[in-house]
Amino acid sequence: MYRGFLAKIRWRFIDSPVGIIPLVRFRILFGGLMMLGAVRFIEQGWIEKLYIEPDYFFKFYWFEWVKPFDEKGMYILLSIIIGSSFMVMLGLLYRIAIIMFFVSFTYLELIDATNYLNHHYLVCLLSFLMIFLPANKSHSVDVLLWRNLKSNLVPSWTINILIFQLTVVYTFAGIAKLNYDWIFNAMPLAVWLPERQDIPIIGYFFQFKWVAFLMSWVGAIYDLSIAYFLMYSRTRPFAYFLVIVFHLMTWLLFNIGLFPWIMIVSTMIFFPGKKIKKTLSDISKTNTHSFAETRDYYYFIKRNLLLSLIIGYMLLQIIIPFRHFLYPSNVFWSEEGYRFSWRVMLVEKIGQATFTLKDPKTNRQTEIINSRYLTQFQEKQMSIQPDFILQFAHYLRYEYKRTHGIENPIITVDSHVALNGRVSQPFIDKKINIAEIKDDFLPKKWILKFNK
Numbered sequence: 001m002y003r004g005f006l007a008k009i010r011w012r013f014i015d016s017p018v019g020i021i022p023l024v025r026f027r028i029l030f031g032g033l034m035m036l037g038a039v040r041f042i043e044q045g046w047i048e049k050l051y052i053e054p055d056y057f058f059k060f061y062w063f064e065w066v067k068p069f070d071e072k073g074m075y076i077l078l079s080i081i082i083g084s085s086f087m088v089m090l091g092l093l094y095r096i097a098i099i100m101f102f103v104s105f106t107y108l109e110l111i112d113a114t115n116y117l118n119h120h121y122l123v124c125l126l127s128f129l130m131i132f133l134p135a136n137k138s139h140s141v142d143v144l145l146w147r148n149l150k151s152n153l154v155p156s157w158t159i160n161i162l163i164f165q166l167t168v169v170y171t172f173a174g175i176a177k178l179n180y181d182w183i184f185n186a187m188p189l190a191v192w193l194p195e196r197q198d199i200p201i202i203g204y205f206f207q208f209k210w211v212a213f214l215m216s217w218v219g220a221i222y223d224l225s226i227a228y229f230l231m232y233s234r235t236r237p238f239a240y241f242l243v244i245v246f247h248l249m250t251w252l253l254f255n256i257g258l259f260p261w262i263m264i265v266s267t268m269i270f271f272p273g274k275k276i277k278k279t280l281s282d283i284s285k286t287n288t289h290s291f292a293e294t295r296d297y298y299y300f301i302k303r304n305l306l307l308s309l310i311i312g313y314m315l316l317q318i319i320i321p322f323r324h325f326l327y328p329s330n331v332f333w334s335e336e337g338y339r340f341s342w343r344v345m346l347v348e349k350i351g352q353a354t355f356t357l358k359d360p361k362t363n364r365q366t367e368i369i370n371s372r373y374l375t376q377f378q379e380k381q382m383s384i385q386p387d388f389i390l391q392f393a394h395y396l397r398y399e400y401k402r403t404h405g406i407e408n409p410i411i412t413v414d415s416h417v418a419l420n421g422r423v424s425q426p427f428i429d430k431k432i433n434i435a436e437i438k439d440d441f442l443p444k445k446w447i448l449k450f451n452k
Helices: 002-015 021-043 046-052 071-090 094-110 118-130 141-145 157-176 180-184 189-196 202-207 209-231 236-253 259-270 280-284 297-326 376-382 386-404
Strands: 017-019 153-155 349-358 365-367 410-419
Touching: 002 157, 002 297, 017 021, 021 046, 021 071, 021 094, 021 118, 021 157, 021 259, 046 071, 071 094, 094 118, 118 157, 118 259, 153 157, 157 209, 157 259, 157 297, 180 209, 189 202, 189 209, 189 236, 202 209, 209 236, 209 259, 236 259, 349 386, 376 386, 386 410
Parallel strands: none
Antiparallel strands: 017 153, 349 365, 349 410
16 A cells, blocks of 8 residues: 555655656757846846956855856857857757757866856756756757657656756745744845835835835745645646745846846646546557656666656655754854755855964064955955865965965954844954864854854
């Protein structure tokens, strides 16, 4: 009985054939949006601002080896992103195109960790998943070139994995909003909304704190429930209407780039194609040969490997957002386990970090002028994120050894951070030589305790 239940679940969500149109629609809209986003990136001058002007780049752990190209190389990289996303949209050499897009886009995002945004991470995940999806088997140039590729059916997992990924984004964004500041202080909306009073008509109401509370609660309820209303056929049309309204509102109020448009486009995957009325015997007689494979030994190995990979990916996506529980500190303060956890628009932090470097041989010391090494944007991000503070201290140690011959300088930092409208508090223990600390995944004891 138990095995029969699991077999039904597997058939419903993994193996059963479904119409390919939702997957095709996703491919076309995703590719088109990514192409427009990359063109906009160039037009806004962000290549120069984010990748040419800086002398130093902050890194993600394990990806210190990722380096920027020169100006010509960066434009080539963006050109690859534009060209590959256009090919994905057309379904032209789809598998090659989506691999090119995933590699080039992910490489761009890994160059400097200060540029991290949740929706950039989402694009990396979606494009990675698309490598394994047969999104070019209909309405594509590939079908025109290789007619035997055409199929109107795909295994249900190819669509359900995208639905799962978007459900994770919404659900964990909602869970993250169930914190004291968001629910009981309406923070950071209570800080942000009064600054938007110049918006016609609705801007007048942003001066009232009850509006910030209302929007905070509505935002939490929306994130926690919207994916599940999109799954149910009777509530799906109205739920998608709410998706459009909600994300257009966030686009109007806050400068969060393509995120609203990515979610509006991506959530169309919840809308199914035409219902499949054929039986399995009927399907086996069609050209959709993928559903008529011989059930031999190798078939079951392939089938079970696929299931293992899907389950492994799903578990990772569920575990990673919860990793902040491994740390004793407040996640919004220390940001240990903060990234890759769908914590969208939850924090308003302002910080200042003053570094002092001392030569242990002469006892001479100097105060570092951060702007000599970092852009204004980088300095702002560095001053509120502990791992960036640590990386910058290590860079200063290397730089002063290279330019001044100072061996093992003592570097301390006097830093203060204001979190969600609170009074600024000391952030890093200024008594320690931060240049001697190694970065790892263990709790950062050199971050001072957050006082509510």
